[in-house]
Amino acid sequence: KAGVTQTPRYLIKTRGQQVTLSCSPISGHRSVSWYQQTPGQGLQFLFEYFSETQRNKGNFPGRFSGRQFSNSRSEMNVSTLELGDSALYLCASSLVTPSNPLHFGNGTRLTVT
Amino acid sequence: AQSVTQPDIHITVSEGASLELRCNYSYGATPYLFWYVQSPGQGLQLLLKYFSGDTLVQGIKGFEAEFKRSQSSFNLRKPSVHWSDAAEYFCAGSNSGGSNYKLTFGKGTLLTVNP
Numbered sequence: 045k046a047g048v049t050q051t052p053r054y055l056i057k058t059r060g061q062q063v064t065l066s067c068s069p070i071s072g073h074r075s076v077s078w079y080q081q082t083p084g085q086g087l088q089f090l091f092e093y094f095s096e097t098q099r100n101k102g103n104f105p106g107r108f109s110g111r112q113f114s115n116s117r118s119e120m121n122v123s124t125l126e127l128g129d130s131a132l133y134l135c136a137s138s139l140v141t142p143s144n145p146l147h148f149g150n151g152t153r154l155t156v157t
Numbered sequence: 158a159q160s161v162t163q164p165d166i167h168i169t170v171s172e173g174a175s176l177e178l179r180c181n182y183s184y185g186a187t188p189y190l191f192w193y194v195q196s197p198g199q200g201l202q203l204l205l206k207y208f209s210g211d212t213l214v215q216g217i218k219g220f221e222a223e224f225k226r227s228q229s230s231f232n233l234r235k236p237s238v239h240w241s242d243a244a245e246y247f248c249a250g251s252n253s254g255g256s257n258y259k260l261t262f263g264k265g266t267l268l269t270v271n272p
Binding site (some may be wrong): 046048050075077079086087089094099100102105126133136138141145148149150153 | 200203206234235249259262263
């Protein structure tokens with residue numbers, strides 16, 4: 045089975061721009077969640093989608109948004125980029141029962157200049 | 158508030174030596190617990206998980222972890238470290254019976270392996 049695929053791997057953007065990151069989950073996984081990883085804050089939960097609905101959101105400003113498509117693929121969008129948004133963005137997918145672990149992709153490295 | 162703490166930011170061991178990485182948790186009820194490993198420029202790979210039952214869990218790559226309720230700990234161990242084990246290790250927890258997608262991560266322990 046193919047793992048979680050994230051595209052692109054690297055992005056460089058300028059302050060004020062917006063960016064869209066893509067995630068394809070493992071086949072059969074309907075839950076997709078997103079995490080931000082920075083050296084200072086570590087790994088932080090952004091949001092999770094299931095059946096095209098956002099079920100939970102972490103403590104991030106409204107500039108961070110996402111969506112999920114009917115094939116479970118997901119995108120996250122960050123608008124009005126700030127320098128502090130520079131991070132590794134990780135997508136994870138899972139089966140929906142609580143005892144199933146998250147499977148992570150290799151991430152998208154976003155650099156804001 | 159729920160939390161996962163990894164007291165050691167950086168650990169250095171010699172190849173062939175044993176390894177123990179510490180993890181402490183603070184949850185209202187027994188959480189689900191996980192260990193992930195991250196190599197430079199890569200995502201997180203699941204090493205092992207604890208949900209219930211046997212408190213000693215076996216994982217991939219020869220790792221094991223022991224859940225100790227009395228100490229609120231879930232330490233990761235390996236009897237003999239290989240140079241390829243050099244990476245960053247993250248302990249994580251989630252509410253049992255709740256959402257499995259919302260993990261709380263520790264800050265990570267960077268493992269260096271000396272030849």
